[in-house]
Amino acid sequence: MVAQPFDWTFYNTLATELAGRADEASHRSAISRAYYYVFHLALARALSNGYQRYPGEASHVQLWRKYTESPDPKCKKLAEIAKRLKEKRERADYDNFYPRIGDEVRELIRDAERFAAALTALPQRFPVC
Numbered sequence: 001m002v003a004q005p006f007d008w009t010f011y012n013t014l015a016t017e018l019a020g021r022a023d024e025a026s027h028r029s030a031i032s033r034a035y036y037y038v039f040h041l042a043l044a045r046a047l048s049n050g051y052q053r054y055p056g057e058a059s060h061v062q063l064w065r066k067y068t069e070s071p072d073p074k075c076k077k078l079a080e081i082a083k084r085l086k087e088k089r090e091r092a093d094y095d096n097f098y099p100r101i102g103d104e105v106r107e108l109i110r111d112a113e114r115f116a117a118a119l120t121a122l123p124q125r126f127p128v129c
Contacts, residue, residue, distance in 0.1 A: 008044075011037035012112060019105045027105040028092040034112040035089035038082055041119055042067065051129040060086060070127045074118060081115045 011033040018030035039060065043051075046066055053059050064086070067079035088108055091098055 008037055008040035011040070012109075012116070015109055015112065019109050022102075024098070024101060027101045028098070030105050031085075031092040031101075031108050032089050034109050035082075035085040038085055038112050038115045039063070041116055042078065042082060045119060045122075046127055046129055049125065049127060049129045051127070066127045066129060072122070072126045072128075074122055075127050078115060078118055078122070081111050081118075085111055085115075 015030045015033035015037060018026040018033065021027070043063055046063060051063070051066060053062055064079050064082055067075045067082065070076060070079075085108060088104065092101070
């Protein structure tokens with residue numbers, strides 16, 4: 001049996017499910033899964049355009065720089081959404097206190113979904129790698 005690549009949209013489905021729960025652990029996990037959903041969508045697009053990661057610098061920094069430095073303003077907007085999600089993901093994964101997480105989690109899920117829709121609408125040649 002040939003292994004199939006993982007479908008990262010399952011992370012969005014899981015994030016949505018977890019966001020609907022009442023506990024903080026689920027909300028933290030939802031934020032993390034939403035960010036990684038966005039990261040892997042963006043990575044797949046960049047790889048399809050010849051993106052290569054270079055050792056010595058964090059992969060997330062490199063990827064989001066590609067989007068930030070793109071000549072297309074829509075790529076720059078995607079990078080802004082992704083950086084906001086990344087900051088919230090790091091907070092959810094590392095901070096002992098995350099006030100108002102229950103208020104933020106659903107908005108972050110919507111950000112991830114907006115990101116996915118905007119990436120799909122972006123011309124295939126972007127980001128330029």
